[in-house]
Amino acid sequence: MKAPVDGRLAALRGSGKRLDYNARSLAALENNPRCTLRALLDASGSDKAAIATHVGHPPAFGQSVFAITRGNAFEAMVKDSGCAELLRVLRETLGLTLPEVAYEDLNDVGGDGRSAQRYARTEEVLLRAARGDGDGTLFDHPMLRLLIGGHTAYLEPDLVAFRIDGRFHVVEIKSFPIIDGQADPAQVRAATTQACAYIIALRDLLGRAGIGAEAVSDTIVLVAPKDFTNRPTAAFVDARKQVAALTRQLSRIERIGDLADLLPGDLTFDLDLDEDDRPRRPPEELAESLDQVLKTYRPDCLNHCEMAFYCRSRARAEASLDVLGPVVREEFGGIDTTTMVMGLARGELKPSEDQMEMAAALRHAARLRAELEDLGGAA
16 A cells, blocks of 8 residues: 555544454455445544444444353364364264364464464465475464555454365354254354455465465355254355455455545544543534545444444435345335435326336335225225
8 A cells, every 4th residue: 555545544543543454344344345434444444433432323233241152162162172073073064084184273373362473383384284295184273464455454263274185274163053954144144254354364375375266265164053052063155256255345445545535635533532542522523524425334234333323323314225225225226215215106206217117116006005004994
């Protein structure tokens, strides 16, 4: 990233400490690629949770303490004794042949989770395995990194990367259940999208050594409790589309300067923190700055973006169809607001040429609704 762009992003962030990308924030980019506000806040390293809280819309997503404890216990059980349960699942459930297994926990290297020693060790063992010089099969807690917008982002997966038939695979261990072979689609998507960041980082690590992207599979292994037990099972999940989508978003970050150039020169998201890290900037002023940036709200933003409640409030105030989700929005084509929908349905607005068909359908639906209400009243 060019220095002037980096300086502009620093001005957007202001006095707060820069927050680096992580797997969750990268996954959020893929979930809502059209949101300029999210892209700028992440690229500038701004504290989205603090900003949302200061303008009166604090985030409310996250796992309960019980869910976190259960997840940690399930992961520990799967990885116990050199990943004995994981190996059983890989062999029995997925039918993989793993005749000889060498397990290494990379979390033991370097006390600091972000230490250069841990990343260097991860790089060493994975490159040796990729070249056939090492005997590693299972690599627990590898330290990965990506250069994003000129800044190094360290990714600390709670996963195992394993190598079979010359390819590395990413394993996501989650505590939500797989019941009768099916899991909640939203949770599977969230797990898969997060794993995409690890796939891209693994490919980047190997690619810098001249090893092609095909060395890392874009099919992940999802390990989760079976039915209503604590016994693990596993399934393959195809992540090709999400890997491609996230790759495009990472390329977009490299062009973040184009977005920043469209902003007013004095625009900033600075909280103006005092010596105790308390914001001094008037909330109304900060909200005015946020309102100058294009935002795209979707209902599933509530699951992964700290700014979701703020953006939802703005979408509701503007009567935007975004509050009903992308499927409904796409059905209405060029119609952007519920006000316009109702105006066309009641015949109060004259439709444009490309709205004629939709306007006729809306008027027909309005007539049917009125007839049903009349029948209900007569009854």
